[in-house]
Amino acid sequence: MKMEAFPPVEGNYNLQNYEEMYEKFQWDQAEEQFSWHTTGKVNLAYEAVDRHAEGSKKDKAALCYLSSTRNETYTFNDLKQMTNKAGNVLRTKAGVKKGDRVFIFMPRSPELYFALLGVIKIGAIVGPLFEAFMEDAVRDRLYDSSAKVLITTPELLERVPVQDLPALETIFLIGENIEEKDQYVDYQKHFQEASAQLDIEWVERTDGLILHYTSGSTGKPKGVLHVHNAMVQHYQSAKWVLDLQEDDIYWCTADPGWVTGTSYGIFGPWLTGTTNIVAGGRFSPEGWYKTIESFGVTVWYSAPTSFRMLMAAGEPALKSHNLTSLRHVLSVGEPLNPEVIRWGQESFKKRIHDTWWMTETGAQLICNYPCMELRLGSMGKPLPGVEAAILDDEGNILPPNQMGNLAIKKGWPSLMHTIWNNQEKYDSYFPFSDWYVSGDSAYMDEEGYFWFQGRVDDVIMTAGERVGPFEVESKLIEHPAVAEAGVIGKPDHIRGEIIKAFVALNDGYTESDQLKEEIRHFVKTGLAAHSAPREIEFCEKIPKTRSGKIMRRVLKAWELGLPTGDLSTLED
Ligand code: WTA
Numbered sequence: 001m002k003m004e005a006f007p008p009v010e011g012n013y014n015l016q017n018y019e020e021m022y023e024k025f026q027w028d029q030a031e032e033q034f035s036w037h038t039t040g041k042v043n044l045a046y047e048a049v050d051r052h053a054e055g056s057k058k059d060k061a062a063l064c065y066l067s068s069t070r071n072e073t074y075t076f077n078d079l080k081q082m083t084n085k086a087g088n089v090l091r092t093k094a095g096v097k098k099g100d101r102v103f104i105f106m107p108r109s110p111e112l113y114f115a116l117l118g119v120i121k122i123g124a125i126v127g128p129l130f131e132a133f134m135e136d137a138v139r140d141r142l143y144d145s146s147a148k149v150l151i152t153t154p155e156l157l158e159r160v161p162v163q164d165l166p167a168l169e170t171i172f173l174i175g176e177n178i179e180e181k182d183q184y185v186d187y188q189k190h191f192q193e194a195s196a197q198l199d200i201e202w203v204e205r206t207d208g209l210i211l212h213y214t215s216g217s218t219g220k221p222k223g224v225l226h227v228h229n230a231m232v233q234h235y236q237s238a239k240w241v242l243d244l245q246e247d248d249i250y251w252c253t254a255d256p257g258w259v260t261g262t263s264y265g266i267f268g269p270w271l272t273g274t275t276n277i278v279a280g281g282r283f284s285p286e287g288w289y290k291t292i293e294s295f296g297v298t299v300w301y302s303a304p305t306s307f308r309m310l311m312a313a314g315e316p317a318l319k320s321h322n323l324t325s326l327r328h329v330l331s332v333g334e335p336l337n338p339e340v341i342r343w344g345q346e347s348f349k350k351r352i353h354d355t356w357w358m359t360e361t362g363a364q365l366i367c368n369y370p371c372m373e374l375r376l377g378s379m380g381k382p383l384p385g386v387e388a389a390i391l392d393d394e395g396n397i398l399p400p401n402q403m404g405n406l407a408i409k410k411g412w413p414s415l416m417h418t419i420w421n422n423q424e425k426y427d428s429y430f431p432f433s434d435w436y437v438s439g440d441s442a443y444m445d446e447e448g449y450f451w452f453q454g455r456v457d458d459v460i461m462t463a464g465e466r467v468g469p470f471e472v473e474s475k476l477i478e479h480p481a482v483a484e485a486g487v488i489g490k491p492d493h494i495r496g497e498i499i500k501a502f503v504a505l506n507d508g509y510t511e512s513d514q515l516k517e518e519i520r521h522f523v524k525t526g527l528a529a530h531s532a533p534r535e536i537e538f539c540e541k542i543p544k545t546r547s548g549k550i551m552r553r554v555l556k557a558w559e560l561g562l563p564t565g566d567l568s569t570l571e572d
Contacts, residue, residue: 004338004377006351009370011327015240018372018381025384027413030236041202044209044231045083045120048270050200053080057273064249064295065110067280072110076273079114084198086118089190094149094170098123098201099208101145105129105138105152105160108255108280111174111187113266115151116256123201125208125225130257132528135159136475140220141213142168145420151187154178205229211420212259214359215468216439217457223420224359230263230414231271233363237383238268241355241367242299243328251277251291252301258465259359260332263414264301268363285313289321296325303333303464307340307352308494323348328370330355333464334496335452338376354379356452358438359466360429362414366450378449379442386412390444395432398443403453406442407435458552460489462497465530469552472523472531476501479522481509484542486550490535490559501533502555504541511538 015021035051036042052060053076063074074082090096102119104126106112112128119126127145129138139161142150146167152160154175162168162183171184178186206227213221238244242264250269254260269276279291283306292300310318329350331340336354344352353368356379366388368380382388387409390398398404415436419426429436441453460467469487476485484504489497503519505511516536524532543554557564 003375006341006345006374006376008373009351011370013370014243014245015369015371015384018369018384021240021384022382027232027236027385027411030232030385030413033235034231036205042205042207042228043121043123043200043202044228044267044271045117046200047231047235048267049076049079049083049117052076052270052273060273061275062270063110063113063276063278065278065280066291066295067109070109070280074110079117079270081196082110082114083117083121084196085191085194086114087121087198087200088118088194089172089187090118090124090149091122092194093185093190094172096122096124096149098203100124100149101127101147101211102149102151103127103129103142103145103147104256105131105133105150105156106174107131107153108278110278112256113278116262116266120209121198121200123203123207125211127211127213127223128256128262130255130528131156132530133159133257134524134526134528135161136526137221137528137531139164141223144213144220145211145223203228206417208417210262212262212359214259215459215466215471216425217459217468218470219425219468220471221468222422222425224259224416225418225420226362226414227417230362231267233383233412233414234263234267235271236385237364237367238264238272238274240369240383241353241364242268242301242330243370244269244272244274244299246273248274248298249277249295249325250274250299250301251279251295251297253279253288253303253306254301259362260301260303263363264332283309285310285317289317289323292323292326293321298325299328299330300326301330301332304331304336304340305334305463305495307331307344308337311340311343312494318347326350329353332357332364334461336377341374341376356380356440356450360416361408361412361436361438362416363412365408365412375445375449378445378451380450381448382408382450383412388444388450389435390442391432391435391437395435400444400446403441403443405456406438406440406450406452407432408438410434410436458488460487460497460499462489462492462499462530463495467499467531469550471527472499472501472533473550475523475527475531476503476519476533478526479519481505481515482519486542486552486555487533488552488556488559498534499531500535500537500559502537502539502542504539 058077062076062079149170151172172187174187211223252265330353332355355364356366357364366379390404391407472487473485483506486502490500492498543551
């Protein structure tokens with residue numbers, strides 16, 4: 001197959017010479033950026049906010065928020081005061097201390113960002129929850145982490161099973177006319193009264209910062225714990241990969257409920273003192289192009305599904321907006337199709353730079369840089385300071401062009417610290433001691449470019465969101481009609497994959513479209529809209545191993561009309 005490539009881009013980029021930097025860079029060089037390099041005291045929120053508020057960026061716009069009802073701008077100095085107030089409310093009204101878990105479950109709004117950094121400022125561990133989560137998803141996360149405090153809205157409170165959460169002491173409600181009783185506290189009232197002066201909690205580099213729950217192929221979602229030290233890589237990758245510079249207007253489209261929305265929707269941009277756009281509301285091509293145009297967005301970080309949806313929306317929306325402010329565009333979360341990169345080049349005359357990383361890795365690891373040739377379909381090359389390789393199943397490094405397990409040598413600053421309450425799970429990422437094994441399969445070409453091939457396990461990536469089939473199957477079988485269920489990702493040209501469920505019914509139930517719809521709705525309202533199967537197919541039985549493990553590979557082969565392979569472990 002012929003390889004298609006775009007040449008390096010000329011320009012004044014932060015990373016000028018990839019090879020040279022790859023040779024010489026060590027992570028401790030990046031640490032010199034931070035005040036703690038001299039003081040020894042660490043707090044990510046201080047470095048992201050107060051450091052700028054106390055320096056020349058005091059009056060620079062930090063957060064620009066736009067929704068259908070609000071249009072607000074906060075400077076770094078404003079951000080310092082707001083996050084101080086949030087920290088004070090949590091300390092005084094809920095007694096939050098270092099290491100406590102404080103969850104935030106609300107739509108994107110300035111208050112979410114203030115609260116998230118406020119939690120970090122007082123040394124607590126923040127757990128952001130995606131606003132679309134339904135009751136089961138909320139329960140699993142708050143329960144597993146023994147969350148002490150939750151910040152939410154009266155509307156979303158319905159989905160918080162308070163009675164099942166014995167560790168939850170205080171619930172702050174953000175909204176109108178909040179009645180304070182029992183453990184319910186009116187957040188805004190106390191926020192307005194709170195002092196804008198705060199004693200920051202200085203912590204160790206290895207103290208907890210944020211918990212992001214993410215899905216694997218088995219078990220419930222697991223809590224990936226990141227620590228303050230991750231800021232070193234958030235900062236450095238924001239410089240080299242996002243290429244953030246003094247005058248940039250940066251927009252990351254991800255929600256802070258996902259790792260991209262925190263590492264690169266909050267930490268990266270603010271650690272580098274960049275103006276950060278936050279757009280409320282849902283995706284619409286018109287709305288997105290308008291956001292770019294009206295703010296003059298220069299650096300834009302999004303995902304393949306969004307680009308494909310913009311592509312599908314066609315010329316009219318595109319042509320009626322001026323996108324010439326864009327100077328650097330990036331993508332994450334799923335394979336970036338060459339077709340999408342060609343579209344970007346045609347529509348707004350920019351290369352779309354793919355970046356590869358995971359919730360567990362905390363920050364970008366394999367990326368395309370403007371100073372480097374872009375090979376369409378490749379994820380790029382490891383960040384300076386990062387060693388990547390393809391390993392066979394015994395842990396041997398494979399030569400170029402051989403497919404195997406994508407692995408990263410331990411030693412990058414943002415690697416997760418642990419999996420909450422689950423050391424065993426954490427250890428399972430390191431079967432060959434020094435190497436973090438990602439669960440993705442890939443190969444490396446002769447020039448060191450990495451090419452994504454797929455997941456080794458059954459994890460589904462749908463519209464950029466990571467869904468564990470087990471979670472969906474577990475929810476499905478809670479429905480009275482469902483006897484057994486097997487869930488797979490089915491290739492889809494817009495969403496990458498969609499969730500498809502094979503369902504065997506209990507006796508007494510009859511297959512019908514209405515029942516499919518009812519089952520779909522059951523998952524949607526119990527778990528989350530993005531976890532609900534778009535397709536349901538009824539079948540007699542779900543293929544399982546003799547030990548009862550669902551053979552999703554067989555379901556996938558059925559779906560794709562491929563040979564089912566070795567069936568020796570099949571039940572009968
Ligand atoms: C997939 C998102 C292909 C991959 C930051 C990985 C990608 C999983 C890419 C992590 C990419 C992420 N090309 N696949 N550039 N980036 N993935 O934890 O399978 O939500 O293991 O993190 O997304 O998903 P997560």
